[in-house]
Amino acid sequence: MNIGEVAAATGVSAKMIRYYESIGLIAPPLRSEAGYRVYRDEEIHSLRFVRRARDLGFSLEETGSLLALWRDRSRASADVKALALKHIAELEEKAAALQAMAATLRHLASHCHGDDRPDCPILDGIGR
Amino acid sequence: MNIGEVAAATGVSAKMIRYYESIGLIAPPLRSEAGYRVYRDEEIHSLRFVRRARDLGFSLEETGSLLALWRDRSRASADVKALALKHIAELEEKAAALQAMAATLRHLASHCHGDDRPDCPILDGIGR
């Protein structure tokens, strides 16, 4: 499989596949005689794994750790769980921060007429 | 006031103050004879405004729009409210996305023993 087909099959863009290779996240694939990257099933599985980990909000560095654990058939599930729990906590922290911003803003907006008059509690609140 | 004092007074780092100036978010201040930036109250108010807008999750570009509205004494509050409501929706969308990730991972993690055995539903779920 060429890189374009792999991109279509995994949802990871060709650009990103090359980038992941360049930073060592995935191993360099075989090359055709013309120098084209040629991927086999195993690499495609890895890329799908990467994409799913990214979809779950893991950084590329964390994804690398997960990938290593995934390939290590003798890992302890505790190591994986620890990584996951830490990540869950971070996700929830970020979500809470965003919601706090939204709540503050909603509060300000609820006092704003939203008509053509100039006075505006939102700007007053920010510029206080 | 020199840039360092302004940084302490507004919570915006000196680096960022210079950067905001360079991108035109804030106006270039006066300079002392030696070339030091010298800030007056008005600029400090602007920087505080910027910081609060950033704390509410507005991008620098949105912050620029807000700043313009803030300074325009004849703006319509509807314009401000529209910007704010759009931003609230984005914040909530992002928060929901993060929470969905956390929920998925929590689900996977809840089935993971987290001991020294290797089998791990978290990795299985990601690598499925």
Next chain:
DNA sequence: CTTGACCTTCCCATGATGGGAAGGCTTACC
């Protein structure tokens, strides 16, 4: 054999921030 759709590498941009170097001021103290 040409054309179009691939592929290659290389460089640049994003957004917001920080780090640090090299050099010039200012201030407080001896």
Next chain:
DNA sequence: GGTAAGCCTTCCCATCATGGGAAGGTCAAG
């Protein structure tokens, strides 16, 4: 008056993950 510490200046580079695009090589279908 000199010196050292702590400011300030500009300039360049790094981060994180991604995309854009140029210049050039390759492959397959017509």
